[in-house]
Amino acid sequence: MPGPPDVLVVGAGPSGLLLAGILAGGGARVTVLESRKTPDTQTRASTLHARAMEILDSHGVVFAPRLPRGTQGHYGGLPVDLSRVRSAQAGVWRCPQPELVRTLGDWASHRGVRVQRGEHVVSVREQEGRCQVTTRTGRTLGAALLVAADGQESTVRSLLGIGYAGAPPARVLVQADLHHCEVPKRRFERRGRFTVTAAPLSAEVTRVLIHDPRWPAGQERSAEDLRAAWRDATGEGLPVEPSWVRTFGDDTRVARRLVEGRFVLCGDAAHPFVPIGGQALNTSLVDADALGHRALRCLRTGDPRALLDYQRERSAWLEVLAQRLRVQARLLFDTDEATTAHKARVAERLDTDEVFRAEIADCLAGVDAPGPTAPGGAGNGGGDVVRPLDDHIPEVAP
Ligand SMILES: Cc1cc2nc3c(=O)[nH]c(=O)nc-3n(C[C@H](O)[C@H](O)[C@H](O)COP(=O)(O)OP(=O)(O)OC[C@H]3O[C@@H](n4cnc5c(N)ncnc54)[C@H](O)[C@@H]3O)c2cc1C
Incomplete structure (x- = not known):
């Protein structure tokens, strides 16, 4: 990959590596800057859901050996069978995060992505239609686009002065x-x-x-x-x-905006979600997929407004997910009488109402997320269509 990068991705976690590989597969020159000298060996997340698996599969990411598939997820702590959701990848896939990062790293490298480790980004700026970053080692790099995939404590988001909408965590x-x-x-x-x-x-x-x-x-x-x-x-x-x-x-906040000129937020950098049922990781992978084709369009046309489609679609959807997580957190952790009674009603409906059970399962598996439909998958195929807050997700009286 000769020449300067078209895109700088900050962070070699799951979202940064998936995005980098998608962009390189579309012909972009991509450099990933990563603080850590070696990959993290701690297993944070360990679950992939159907939508994330559809996405990985559609981009040719192959796990060797194949991942073990389970069937059970949970909704606010209540067991839900995910083996029959509307997806060719139905199920709960066990994948320790280090294995995911290793697999994505190898896949991205094959596509020509350069990962530069030991490079902690300390400053960013936009100048004459280019993004510039400086790292702690004193290097300065430039590119047409910069993606902040640098996790919950995102340096880039802070440097851009982007705050969160929503209340800070209470539990x-x-x-x-x-x-x-x-x-x-x-x-x-x-x-x-x-x-x-x-x-x-x-x-x-x-x-x-x-x-x-x-x-x-x-x-x-x-x-x-x-x-x-x-x-x-x-x-x-x-x-x-x-x-x-x-x-x-129990964080359910979302960044106030995902795009600032030629800078874009992706993954945990955009939403430091509480890790309930693997939603944080799975959402981060869907972000990368949703951003990939918009970023390529932006590179092709030179017009960063394509990124606003990503912002529009994802911001609205992230709010839906945040709302679902808030409901789940209440069901999981609140022990007051009203919530306990409500949880019993939800449990009963999950037992007796097939339609309700299927809708909840689809939500947990992420197959109702907006975006291009993967082969054999559900998606909602709407691209830019985002459903309003689902009325079938039970609210819990505060
Ligand atoms: C401590 C912890 C435990 C977790 N446990 C769970 C769990 O049990 N279950 C679950 O489902 N989810 C868990 N999560 C959430 C899950 O790990 C994330 O949703 C997922 O990693 C998101 O991927 P990402 O690529 O967006 O961010 P990350 O995986 O956080 O990747 C960000 C990368 O950016 C790098 N970076 C950060 N700042 C800079 C900088 N300035 N310059 C260059 N590089 C930088 C980091 O080193 C890191 O490699 C946990 C998260 C954390 C932080």
Whole structure:
């Protein structure tokens, strides 16, 4: 790939690599700038849904060995069978994030993408119709477009001064990984005021998650907080010291705009969603797909207004997803009487109402997302059509 890049992508996570490969496949010269010298080995997300799998398949991303397919997802903690959603890729695909990043990295490199590691972007500006970035090593690079795929704490979004719409997170969740031990399996169990989950992530690792409504928003919790809460909730001690503890907020915010001139936000940089049911990762992959053909059009015509189609479609859809996540967070974590009664009604409908169950399953699998229909897939085929907030998604009284 001789010559300067047409596009700079900041961040070699799932969304940045998928987008970079799509653009390179369309003939663009793409350079990815990534802070980390080596890829992250921690498994953050581990689930791909049907829509994301359709997209990966449609771009020729092949997993070797093939990913194991499960059937069960959940809606606010209530089990939902995803094996019959309207998609050739129906199911829940188990894919630890490092495996996804490795596969996408190899695929993108084959398409001619250059990934430059150890390059942390510290400044951006637009000058005479070009984007310029400077990295911590002192390098300056320019391109016609720059995509910020630099994750939840996006430097580029901050540098562009783009804030979030929506309320900041109110609930606190603590997640941790435990190695080589037995922890009784729990699936979003309510234990007094707590909600607890414990499930195997792999043969060696059990992942636990706990929510205590008394934890103040915005404060990091420690391994000691986790151990104490787990004991209070379950009456059991954690058998080993957790290897990786992290605190999340129930974030459902979306960036106020996704496009600023020739700069575009993609993936977690545009929406730091709470990781419920893999929605954050799966949404990030759909962003990349939705941006790819618009960015190529923009490069072909030289007119950055093609990017506004991406902004229009994705902003509206991200609001729909944020709303769904808010409802799910309430069903998952709130233990007041009204929410508990509502959750029981939703559970009953999932048991007895086939149409309702199918609609919820389609939402979780992402197959009702706007965008070009992948072969054999559902999509809504509408391209720029975005449905309003779904009336079939149950609201929970505040
Ligand atoms: C700590 C953590 C745990 C998570 N756990 C789960 C989970 O359990 N389940 C789940 O479903 N989802 C989880 N998620 C969410 C999921 O990992 C994301 O949705 C997904 O990674 C989004 O992909 P992305 O490519 O948009 O961003 P990321 O994967 O975050 O990739 C961004 C990349 O940009 C790089 N970068 C950042 N700043 C710069 C800069 N200034 N210059 C150059 N490079 C930069 C980063 O090093 C990173 O490689 C978790 C997220 C985090 C942060």
